[in-house]
Amino acid sequence: MxxxxxxxxxxxxxxxxxxxxxxxxxxxxxxxxxDAQVDVAYGKGARNVYDLILPVSAPKGLFVFVHGGYWLNFDKSWWSAFARGARELGWAVALPSYDLAPTARISEITQQVAAAITHAAGQVAGPIVLAGHSAGGHLVARAVCPGVLSDDVANRVVRSVPISPVSDLRPLMNTSMNENLRLDDAECQAESPALMAPRDGVEVTVVVGAAERPVFLDQAEWLCEAWGADRIVLGGKHHFDVIDALADAQSDLCKAVFG
Structure with missing residues (x-):
């Protein structure tokens, strides 16, 4: 293969x-x-920042969207428009950046995203909803596994929505990307959500596009099977446009994310 x-x-x-x-x-x-607060620091590194977009009135809670790019590309600045649906529904939205591979290993990125969620949770009261795309889907799945977030923050997370997630990292060891990701068996075991279980009490819905590459349909299925999670397959959507509906407060995706 x-x-x-x-x-x-x-x-x-x-x-x-x-x-x-x-x-x-x-x-x-x-x-x-x-109303956007740009480059809010959650750590010491130049990329340890997030943007916080606030609704017109008091927030219903905090929505955190974690970007993808195979842990190798992008930062928060590409994704602000995908806060539109959440903001229109009355949620504050945090969009974090994180260090990229090979500067950081995936295990370190997991901890950075947890730090970003924790810092943003200190700025906005109420329930927390997480969503992430591709590598970001992996990261929001990891965030609701035991031991990643502190109990006081984790207990506020009501829902995690991994979108087109990479839930089992082991196949990536066979790709040329691994020259920079530096995955090994131990890290794959420790960082693959499909090989563990989520915390009790958090609702997980896995979203994937019907027109995705077969491996992403598999990755979504593996996480659903391992976690007993609901799955939404968005007809006609591929890996790049599967997140478009986050910008539409009336979309089925926003309904799944925000209940």
């Missing part, structure tokens, strides 16, 4: 190269149009 091809998304998406520029432009415009 050609593992690099199996986990290649853009090569199988028409117009894939245009998506990052669109995300960046829409994100910049949205940040300028709303």
């Amino acid at each position: 050609d593992w690099d091809d199996a986990y290649a998304n853009g090569a199988y998406i028409e117009g894939a190269s245009a998506f990052p520029d669109r995300w960046a432009a829409e994100a910049t415009a949205y940040r300028e149009a709303v």
Whole structure:
């Protein structure tokens, strides 16, 4: 099996190269149009920051969206427009950056995201909902596993929505990406949500696009089976547009995320 091809998304998406520029432009415009606190520090590193986008009235709670990019690419600044649905529904939205591989291992990124959630939770009262895309889906699944968040923060998390997540890291050891990810058997065992269980009391819904690459349909299925989680398959959606509905407060995806 050609593992690099199996986990290649853009090569199988028409117009894939245009998506990052669109995300960046829409994100910049949205940040300028709303009440956004930019580069809130949650740690000491230059990338240990998040943007906090506030609703018009007192927040119903905190929504944290964690970006993807195979732990190798992007930062918070591409994704601000995907806060639109949550904000319109009355939620504060935190969008964290984190160190990328090879500077950080995935186990370290897990801890950074936990630190970002914890810091943002100290700024916004109420329930916490997590969602993340691709590598971010992995990270929001890890965040609701025992021992990642402190009990006082974890007990506020009511829902985690991994979108097109990488739930079992072991196949990635066969890809050329692993030159930078540096995954080994021990880290895959320790960092694969599909090989563990979530904390009690948190609702998990796994979302995936029907037009995703087969390995991502598998990864979603593995997490659902391991956790007994609900699964939503979005018809016609591929790996890059599966998150578009987060910008629409009336979408089925926002209904799944916010109940």
